[in-house]
Amino acid sequence: MAKSADRRHKRAPGGRPGQFRIIGGEWRSRRLAVPALEDVRPTPDRVRETVFNWLAPVIAGARCLDLYAGSGALGLEALSRGAGEVIFVDQAPAALRQLAANLELLRCDRGRTVRMDAAGYLEGPATRFDVVFLDPPYRRGMLAPALARLVARGWVGAASVVYLEHEAGAAPPALPPGWVLARSAAAGQVRYHLARFEPHTAGET
Template sequence: MPRSPIAPSKPAPITSQLRIIGGQWRGRKLSFPAVDGLRPTGDRIRETLFNWLAPELAGARCLDVFAGSGALGLEALSRGASYSLLLERDHLAAQSLRNNLQLLKASAGHLVQTDSLHYLRQGNSGEPFNLVFIDPPFALNLWAGVIDALEQGHWLAEDASLYIEMPRNQLIATPPNWRLHRDKQAGQVSYRLYYRQTGQPESTP
């Protein structure tokens, strides 16, 4: 009898690795899928960012708006944040985040698989967040919509810290009560840390 044809096996998903660089999980390597638009914040930028944030991390409630690999939200948990809400739309990236949260036994991390902008526009009825990471896929140009949704939806503590990553030389309008604290560039990436204030200082482009 002729042998039945063997269905070709599905290729294994391509994966990359992320290294947590500080805190209780320092040195742990975590895998994440190679998803279009997923661009983890590099070690050099993360090291600088978390040096900036060091005095603010203990007990902070963090919101990672485009979690991707978890590079920012998981690093914050490793360094003492009390809670990290990770928003991620892509199902492969979200499954990887679930696996890594379980691997790390990170009970203070919570993943929601969702369209981040739609989720934010629903508003927040719970406790606001002290630290927010805004690092969307650059090609989607989501900064303005996310910033507006965060302010309008009661997501932010009065003195929240907000990290934004963007292409070099990108101009982004921020609310008048967001004060630019730090601003650096690495290669073709610009990254900024803002402090939200209750007053009304001049707008920062």
């Protein structure tokens, strides 16, 4: 079977095979199943811990998009920490079934799954998100084009933040005009960033 374009191509250090752990919030320390798909790996614990420390001022009540959702670890972490809504987008049916099962297990009605190719989803009618988790498969050159679509089609705006993740050996992605990397870090084979819009960098007053 061909690999889904929405699967995560990374390996998470630590943790039990087939599971990941919620780091903080309402479901702290809960372990949830990972879909039984080749190359689907949750974003590592230490990365999520840092990212959600960065997002602490904005995550409560936020409307979030987990694009290329895979295990859904980022979106589920956001829900645990009080996000108002998370849309999980992936084209692999098994990934979405496991996500739906995890949401049911947590008795959470603030998450919704969408079976669709990420590029196709971004071509649909846009609604604004406060936080977007953008973690496409590595080494395919997908990160910069996906961010460009998010911005150009109005999925994110001046108050939004976008999480970007890529392999450690790659340079950060090119950003649309006015967007900057507000935070950056690395852990093992993962590099990750938060991008924000800063009008003065686009020549605005």
